[in-house]
Amino acid sequence: MRKLVYIILLVALASCGVKKAASTSTSEDISAKRLITEYYNNALTYKTLDARTKIKYRDKKGSKPTVTLTIRIEKDKKIWLNASLIGFSGARALITPQKVQFYDKLNNQYFDGDFTFLSQYLGVDIDFYQLQRLLTGLTVYDLREGKYTFKETQTGYEVTPKKQLKEALIFFGIASQNFVTQEQRIEQTDGNGTLDIAYGNYKEVGGKTFPFSLDILADDGRNQSQVQIEFRDIDLDGEVRMPFSxxxxxxEIKLDAKR
Structure with missing residues (x-):
């Protein structure tokens, strides 16, 4: 259960605002701006989100029992996770832009810290807002900030930063039919790890299309872990409780981010 929470939290991982096209804009610039506009027009809009999911986890040691996970989000403020097995709460997490906290009832342990260990583990900076976007079907980096290259593929577009990060290579896949996220990939340039997230089973939620399945694959060069998240029910803009103590x-759990 504790390792499951770590993977969930890992799932966890320069701005130049979009401006009106000037007379010097190329057709590539105009197409990129149109794609970004369509992408965010189709993005889920909400103030709060309350979702019930099923989690499947496996690593080189084999598969673990299916876990029920409740995800509650107060946009841009809090993410609350509650994992339970056979009806009993086993782990709970509360994540804010400043802190990462969770505790494990099965082993009587807890963690109280920040996102530093996540950033070190992935080799790239990851923060609350990126985790929030990842869980709600958006690219971890806001495409309206920075500059990106859009390469057409058979099913959509491969999106990459025009200037990749020094520590990692970033790839996004966006479908051409409805402009939703197909996949995301973070690849450490030192070859010591990759993180792949695939999205599927899109359904309508709040007038938008939302991925009801997330498949997260993490490979640190020594072990490959897979987390499959299947959304069951999603409620938007209701009152959400996030009890945490x-x-x-x-x-206290002392995490070694460099393992």
Whole structure:
């Protein structure tokens, strides 16, 4: 259960605003701006999100029992996760732009820190807002910021930064039919890890299309872990409760981000 929470949190991983096309704009620039506009026009809009999901996890040691995970988001403020097995809560997390906190009831342990270990583990900076976008079907980097290259493929567009990061290579796949995210990939340039997220089973939620399945594959060169998230129900803009209190007597977890 503790490793499952780590993977969920890892799932966890220069601005130049979009301006009106000037007379010097190329056809490539105009097409990119149109694609970005269509992409965000189709993005889910919400103030709060309350979702019930099923989680399947496997690594080189084999598959683990299916876990029920409740995901609650107060946009741009809080992400709350509650994992339960056979009806009993086993782990809970509360994530804000400043902190990452979770506790594991099965092992009487807790973690209270920030996103630093996530950034070190992935080799790229990852923050609250990127995690929020990842969980709700958007590219971890906002395409309206920075400059990107759009390469047409058989099913859509491969999107990459015009200037890749020093620590990692970033790739996004966007469908041409409805301009939704197909996949995301973060590849460490030192060859020590990759993170792949595939999205599918899109359904209408709040007048937008939302991926009801996420397939997350993490490979650190020594072990390959896979987390499959299947959304069951999603409620938008209702009141959400996020109870969280680390129980007394629990042992603090010291994470080694470089493992």
């Amino acid at each position: 680390i129980p007394s007597g629990y042992e």
